[in-house]
Amino acid sequence: MPELPEVETIKGQLNKKIRDKKIKTVEIKLAKMLAGVTVDNFKKIVEGRKIKSVERRAKLLIINLSNNYSLAIHLKMTGQLLFFKNIQDWEAYKNKSAVHLIYYFENGSLLVHTDVRQFGYVKLIKTAELEALFRKESFGPEPLAHDFTLKKFKNLLIQKPRAKIKPLLMDQTFLAGMGNIYSQEVCWAAKIFPTRSVQGLTPQEIRALYVNLIKILCQAVSARGSSVDNYLDTEGQPGEYVSRLKVYGREGAKCYRCDGTIKKMTLGGRGTYYCPKCQI
DNA sequence: GTACTTGTTGAACG
DNA sequence: TCGTTCAACAAGTA
Numbered sequence: 001m002p003e004l005p006e007v008e009t010i011k012g013q014l015n016k017k018i019r020d021k022k023i024k025t026v027e028i029k030l031a032k033m034l035a036g037v038t039v040d041n042f043k044k045i046v047e048g049r050k051i052k053s054v055e056r057r058a059k060l061l062i063i064n065l066s067n068n069y070s071l072a073i074h075l076k077m078t079g080q081l082l083f084f085k086n087i088q089d090w091e092a093y094k095n096k097s098a099v100h101l102i103y104y105f106e107n108g109s110l111l112v113h114t115d116v117r118q119f120g121y122v123k124l125i126k127t128a129e130l131e132a133l134f135r136k137e138s139f140g141p142e143p144l145a146h147d148f149t150l151k152k153f154k155n156l157l158i159q160k161p162r163a164k165i166k167p168l169l170m171d172q173t174f175l176a177g178m179g180n181i182y183s184q185e186v187c188w189a190a191k192i193f194p195t196r197s198v199q200g201l202t203p204q205e206i207r208a209l210y211v212n213l214i215k216i217l218c219q220a221v222s223a224r225g226s227s228v229d230n231y232l233d234t235e236g237q238p239g240e241y242v243s244r245l246k247v248y249g250r251e252g253a254k255c256y257r258c259d260g261t262i263k264k265m266t267l268g269g270r271g272t273y274y275c276p277k278c279q280i
Numbered sequence: 281g282t283a284c285t286t287g288t289t290g291a292a293c294g
Numbered sequence: 295t296c297g298t299t300c301a302a303c304a305a306g307t308a
Contacts, residue, residue: 001286059287076304077286117305119287137288163298172287180286229285269300270286 001229002075004143004177005220006239007056010081013234014054014063014111017083022050022106023065030100033113035121042124045069046103058139058176062130070127076119082112083234093236116230139176144217153210157198165201165209166194167268178213180270181228181248182220186213188247193279194265194272219244247273 002010026046028039037045050066061081063071073081078098084090086108101113101122113122125133140156141148156175160168168174169183178186187194189212192205201209225231225239228249232238246256250273251264260277 003287074287076288078306116307117285119304167299170287271284 001077001179001181002059002079002225002231003179003182004056004059005182005217005223005241006225006231006233007059007061007075007177008144008221009224009233009239010061011054011056013083014051014061014081017109017234018051018105018111019053020050021109023047023103024106025104027102027104028100029102030118032118033100033115033120033122035123037124045124046071056177057130057134057142058137058172059179064127068127070125070130072123072125072130072133073113074120074123075115076117076121078117078230079113079115079120080230080232081234082114082232082236083109084112085109111234138173140172140174142176143178143213144221148214150207150210153213154206157201157206161197161199163198164194164267165192165196165198166272167270168198169209169213170270177217180272181226181245182216184247184272184274185216185245188273188275188279189216191279194267194274247275249273 023046026043028042031039034042046065052064052066055062059074061073063073087110090110090112098114098116099112100115103111141152160174166183166187169186170178170180184194186209190205190208192209220226220241223239223241223244224233224237226241226245227238228242247262250262253262255262255275255278258275258278260275262273263276264271264273266272
């Protein structure tokens with residue numbers, strides 16, 4: 001499930017693979033993937049344009065085109081963007097299910113957008129309107145931005161004294177990009193029980209949350225994300241961080257840190273794993 | 281057939 | 295009006 005590290009991985013790979021490439025044609029197999037634009041208009045605006053750059057905001061992948069339009073792509077749970085350097089490689093690819101969009105580049109390479117559950121979307125908007133879109137979503141700060149300091153994190157927390165820490169970490173208006181998996185990994189690493197309220201946290205615990213938040217996200221980015229469910233990077237490779245997850249999906253298994261047994265609860269409607277012994 | 285998965289949205293609440 | 299919480303929804307898998 002693409003959260004910040006997965007989208008960041010795709011962003012980095014696409015900047016290497018498709019920047020400055022010219023889109024010759026787009027094949028649209030499932031029109032409902034396009035948000036707020038008709039198939040004809042989408043083709044008219046996108047075809048013949050060059051890729052200027054690829055960015056990320058929260059879990060949105062932003063592809064900037066040469067004509068001052070941008071694609072804002074959300075992969076939701078099961079979206080994939082797969083790059084192939086030529087049509088033969090694509091023909092040889094084993095899993096061709098759930099293919100909804102194909103971007104063909106002038107040099108023969110292609111980018112394939114798949115999504116088994118069809119939850120994701122591609123929004124076509126003017127580049128100048130991106131900021132307005134982000135404001136409308138009221139995204140919180142980017143945790144990996146250089147100016148995201150401990151002090152800034154503390155100031156954010158003070159605003160939400162009664163919130164439970166784990167659901168708060170995955171609230172996109174509080175902090176952008178964290179999802180269900182990494183938010184519980186952060187709580188485990190900081191030895192904090194997921195239902196703890198912000199006002200009860202000690203300064204040391206807040207520091208532990210901050211340090212582990214940054215650490216886990218950075219490590220997950222370098223491991224090209226976690227492949228829970230069906231996430232793949234643009235080369236069709238699974239993310240390696242999945243083997244380093246400490247609590248997610250480990251119900252009934254032994255805690256890696258103490259002799260406790262990992263338990264699961266529902267918190268804010270989401271499955272949440274924790275160690276009842278060392279997370280306090 | 282049923283339960284379960286997550287990110288987002290909109291309704292309902294106080 | 296606002297902040298917060300919760301159910302619903304998307305579509306498929308076990």
